[in-house]
Amino acid sequence: MTNLLKLFISFLKIGGFSFGGGYAMLPLIEKEIIDIHGWMTASEFIDILAVVEMTPGPIAINSATFIGYKVAGVWGSVVATLAVILPSIVIILIIAHFLSKFKDSLYVEWAFRGIRPVVLGLILSASIGVSKNAFIDFKSVIIGGVLFYLISFKKLHPILGIVIAGTIGALVY
Known part of the structure; x- marks a missing residue:
């Protein structure tokens, strides 16, 4: 096939x-x-x-x-x-x-x-x-947790969350 x-x-x-x-x-x-x-x-x-x-x-x-x-x-x-x-x-x-x-x-x-x-x-x-x-180490858990909190409870726009996560990921990794 x-x-x-x-x-x-x-x-x-x-x-x-x-x-x-x-x-x-x-x-x-x-x-x-x-x-x-x-x-x-x-x-x-x-x-x-x-x-x-x-x-x-x-x-x-x-x-x-x-x-x-x-x-x-x-x-x-x-x-x-x-x-x-x-x-x-x-x-x-x-x-x-x-x-x-x-x-x-x-x-x-x-x-x-x-x-x-x-x-x-x-x-x-x-x-x-x-x-x-996705959570490969403690740093990724912290980044994911903080962004989840900001998007879910502080109403951070998801696109801004993606940009922030990408920037932090580029700097940290």
């Missing part, structure tokens, strides 16, 4: 079985890219996530684009990006068609309420997975 087909199938699965957006997809992306296919190391994945976070646009699409490019060049990025968005497009078209019929259904409301904790769990899983590889 060619890398393009493997990329398509992997990102089609990621796009089809992830709920809650890009952060919720990260554990699935990590498993497919690092554990199953070995297309990159955990360190390379963290580096790509850093670029994905700073790039405008959805995390899942940016991840697919960058990872696809790393694995199979321009065509890899096209295939991975199309594969990750295809399930969402199909699902949205189906939902739009039937929504007026079921919009007041208690079962639909209950289903969405049940999905919320799963999404939170996936986001927490992604955070833990990324932090295992």
